[in-house]
Amino acid sequence: MFKIIVLGIAIISGASVLASNRLAEQPDLNSVPSGVVLGVPASISARNPPQININVQGSNGLINHAPNVVTNIFHVQEGTLFFDHVQADMAKSYVPSPVINTSVDMRVSGVVERTRVTQTFVNPSSEWVDATYVFPVPVGAAVDELLMTIGSRHIEGQIQIKEQAIKTFNQAKQAGKKASLVLQKRPNLFTNQIANIGPNERIEISITYQNTAQYADGEYSVRFPMTLSQRYAVRADNVADSVSDTEAETAEVEAIDTSDMKQHEVDFVLRLDTQSNATQIHSTTHVIESHAIEPGVYEVMLSQDTIANKDLVIKWRSAQDNEPMVAHYQQQVGDAVYGLVHIVPPQTIPELQPKHTIFVLDSSGSMHGSALTQAVQAIRVGLTQLNEVDSFNIVDFDSDARALWKEAKLADWEHLQEAQTFLANVDSDGGTNISDALQMSLTTLKGPDDQLTQVIFITDGSIDNEAALIEQVAGSIGQRRLFTVGIGAAPNAFFMEYAAMIGKGTFTYIDNVDDVQSTMTRLFAKLIHPALTNLQLTLGDESRLEALKSIEVYPKVLPDIYHGEPIVLSYRYTGYLDTMSSDLEELLVTGQMRVAGEATSIQLPLTVNLIGSDPNSFNLFGSDPNYQAKGLNKLWARAKIKEITTWPFTNTEYLPEDLVSIMQNQITETALAAKIVSKYTALVAVDVTPTKPVDMQSNAVDVANAKAAHLSRQHQAKLQQGQLPQTATPMGLLWILGWIGVAGLIAHFAANGISLIGRK
């Protein structure tokens, strides 16, 4: 189907290109039939004027991304069609990929996932080539290993500070050595640059990352982003970005032989250790085959060779009882112990308890218009979700805050009516004084204190003193819980997400008015069933285990666990694992569950799985020496880096002007210690022997990823959910209506004569 769409678009584009007057001046272009645009893109592009980029496949996700993109990029200014989205340099033309094969070896034990992606790059041309390959990884994965194989030689990548790694890479590239450099572009998007691939040469690059399996609705899942490499570009000379260079370059573009062109194939093997004989495995995206290779261990493969165009998702389910399920893994790395705790709440729905809800409504000037309508509607939906035994209150704030009542009232008919009247009279104006509203809802407003108090805070978050407000939330949250709901075209999601994190709640974004009902219903369905609150990871006997005092747990503020939503904690302490004794019992996870209306403290059993120290219990990669178990320290480092990135919003310790460099140092240090790629660190591998004659020029090949932009949206969406702002006024309509009025008046006068005084 996809192919057909692409073909259709290519034909349309080809036809339009031919039809355009501007291009008709290019004589040789007229002789190119549109079909060839698909088959031999390189040769076409070589003859095109530099301004025309016809991105045949992929179109940077615009075509693939059908549900959200209704139209392609056309602007009929001069009868030209434009398809390419990313085209800062205008001299790109397209050649088939030098990647021909990808093999994926994924191993999952419990919830710990380790994936190795091996790609073979073949240069089909007779030129020396540099390639850049953009590859997506699941959000939260830690890339920590790079292995370059040339013939029988293996070169392992070193983790280095980014600037240094880039320098190392560039030096090797200049010297004609084969080199590979892995950089993090975004938390879930990495690039791999390979320098000096010789004519018809083959290089194998393996990249390994560490991740955790996701859990939702009773099922675990892993995702492998398979949207690899569908769009390619080559350029004749060095990467230069200025426009003036482009025309000269274009002339030198040489068509690369495409007869060798192959589809990009993916081999995939998953080794899944669930320690349960009754595991059901399925995929929602691909046809898979699975079989048990030993009790509790399964091998999963794709049923047919797969062309990489869709993410692969594999899900599995094991039997589960009604107790909270806790998985705990530990691993010794150097002089420190790393651990991972994964808590899944019981599947049975707990009995309903009366609860106390405070709605907070932002009615400041910035909420003017549809944002306020949405916010009020959200509260109205929220009110319908309350039971008669629940109590509630509403706070409305702009320059100052006003509460509906001094004390929370039961959600009976009379009080709901009062609330509706209150909402009907809300008007948007004035400033955004969030501080007063937080003060009121988190501390001063009275309510039934023995019940769980949930504050639903609805705002667009357009404020400028984020850090102070976060501090206020941290200081006054007490036993209450803060849930932020974002409204409007571009809400300040950063603030709202961190406020909710500190307030042990969640952040919800409401996209548009139509979604208010479903989103609020979903939020309330969750809020009704808190499974475990006041979660703590504590130490038993501190005097006996001095080392445990050095424990660092991420995330720092442990969230509540809601029905159906698991959490993952990573910790580290200085010390040694003693597998003989049971030191680990010193580590306790406690939480509160409500049983028959009473808050009951419970202690979760921490059954320990060791990683790496005992070959029989939990060795991720068996006897393969290249695959030695490693991972919990990487996951911990990843969690710590994530925490560090929240510092701009939570920082109270450092001077703001120092913060950026302190964060950079901390991230660099953490990443280097765990040997993972981060914003400030990179992996680089350099072959010792130069293979390319230094005086020869390499061609640069951008092996960009067709859907990289689409995938990265998943990450970005967290930061910038919603839609692009509505930027039209009704002016045109008003103007026309005015003219219709004039026409009516003229018609009226024509029929009755121009007499304003009238006749007797």
Add this chain to the structure above:
Amino acid sequence: MTTLKRHWLTAGLLMIIAFCWGQAGYIVAKAQLAQYLISDAWQQGVLSQTPVKPWGWADTYPVAKLTINQSEPLYVLAGASNRNLAFGPVLLNANLDELSQVDNTQAFNVSIAAHRDTHFALLELVEYGDSLRLDTGKESLSFVVDDLLIVDEKYLSVLDVDDKQVITLITCYPFDALSSTTPLRYVVRGRLVEKSVS
């Protein structure tokens, strides 16, 4: 038709005309006049190096000056709300303070949205190779237009920072549509060509 009825009809039609054109005029006047006040606030802000509100009760302040080709400069406001859009283009996602810190390799994407009928009506005429200049008070950034696209309103990727230094101007599309709610957005993308201290 009685005389009375005729008078009512005349008066009614006149009122409709007055209302419609009045509203349209109000939108234009608000958009134009606000820019004058904002330009004063901008001058003060540049001098004092602090955000200056254009009027006392304003919920926003100018963060940059945007010049499209040779046209009158537009003052870009902080805070992407509908209210602010009536007064000027608004900054969507980038923190302009960070711009002065980025080196020549670090990617950024300054996204600005404005109404298609007022401030960004001129985007319709923008062509490839046109120049866009953004003055942040500290620096002057020159961009050259290298991409024009029409996307769905959900297509947030235009706000992504990939590996380039770009500016992204967004307005509603089509330009001459009557409806004020359209699912399409017109996007002008410019690539940084020059950066200088202003």
